[in-house]
Amino acid sequence: MWVASVASGEMRPVTHEFDPRVVLAVPSWSPRGDLITYLSNRNTLTADVTLWVVKPDGSDPRDLAVVGVHACWSGDGQRIYYSTLENGLHRLRRVSIEGGRPELVREDQAIGCAAAADGSALYYASFLVGANGAWDYEIRVARPENGPSQVLGRVSGARIPTDIMNFQIYLSPDGKWLATPLIDGSTVNLWALPATGGEWRKLTDFAPRSVIIARRIGWSKDSRSLYASVSEVDSDIVMLSDLKL
Numbered sequence: 649m650w651v652a653s654v655a656s657g658e659m660r661p662v663t664h665e666f667d668p669r670v671v672l673a674v675p676s677w678s679p680r681g682d683l684i685t686y687l688s689n690r691n692t693l694t695a696d697v698t699l700w701v702v703k704p705d706g707s708d709p710r711d712l713a714v715v716g717v718h719a720c721w722s723g724d725g726q727r728i729y730y731s732t733l734e735n736g737l738h739r740l741r742r743v744s745i746e747g748g749r750p751e752l753v754r755e756d757q758a759i760g761c762a763a764a765a766d767g768s769a770l771y772y773a774s775f776l777v778g779a780n781g782a783w784d785y786e787i788r789v790a791r792p793e794n795g796p797s798q799v800l801g802r803v804s805g806a807r808i809p810t811d812i813m814n815f816q817i818y819l820s821p822d823g824k825w826l827a828t829p830l831i832d833g834s835t836v837n838l839w840a841l842p843a844t845g846g847e848w849r850k851l852t853d854f855a856p857r858s859v860i861i862a863r864r865i866g867w868s869k870d871s872r873s874l875y876a877s878v879s880e881v882d883s884d885i886v887m888l889s890d891l892k893l
Contacts, residue, residue: 649661649675649686651684651704662675662684665690667690670689670690671689673686673688673697676719676864678745679724679725683702684702684704685699685701685719691711696715698713699712699714699730699743712743712745712747714743716731716732718731718816720761720762723764723765723766723767726745727742727744729753731759737755737757738758738759739754756797757774758772759774759816761816761817764819767793768792771788771789771826771843772788772817773815773817774797784802785803786801786802787801787803787826789843798845800826800842800843800846801848803815803830808830808831809829809830809836810862816864818867820867821867821870825843827839829865834855835854835856835857835858836854836859836860837850837851837852838852838861838874859879859880860881861878
């Protein structure tokens, strides 16, 4: 895992893994800027990844010893929310950055959360499974986080780039928008849903280029810009002749 200066592009490593069996994935900065959380199987060397935290200079990496995905921070940077799959049910739990016993937050097929900065609301996605087995998502908000929820919008599972389980929403620092990448015809664009509900707004237009934007995106502190990894997709059609069948 690396960090880069936005101004200069200068990069430096945060972790120093050399074992090819070790996976590092989806880092996320604390709102306070003092820690980065990420997923790693460093202590399991299996498909089970646990939540870790590390200081931005690479010091004090710590395994929080909980298996989960779709991590998001509490507004005060003291807790991390994450999703688990238990007996066929997707649940949201949270754990202190100091470790300890995780707490159950929601168990209504909830994944991919985003917490309001003041702790007043928790935004998340909830699975909808149709009669044909297709998965869609409802975007919901709960106030308080373990209380009744309200539907804000819906996303077709067919619009999730790369893998339907990668879906996550990202709340702008000003609390007004929920952004995510979505398949848009032959390409992928960034879209945003008002945090109060309403119509999705298209934020980028990469057509006719074919690109992929997957997994995490990030807001600037002033809520006026988004950061995303954009991958160009290119393919050729070739003819093979004189094949021996």
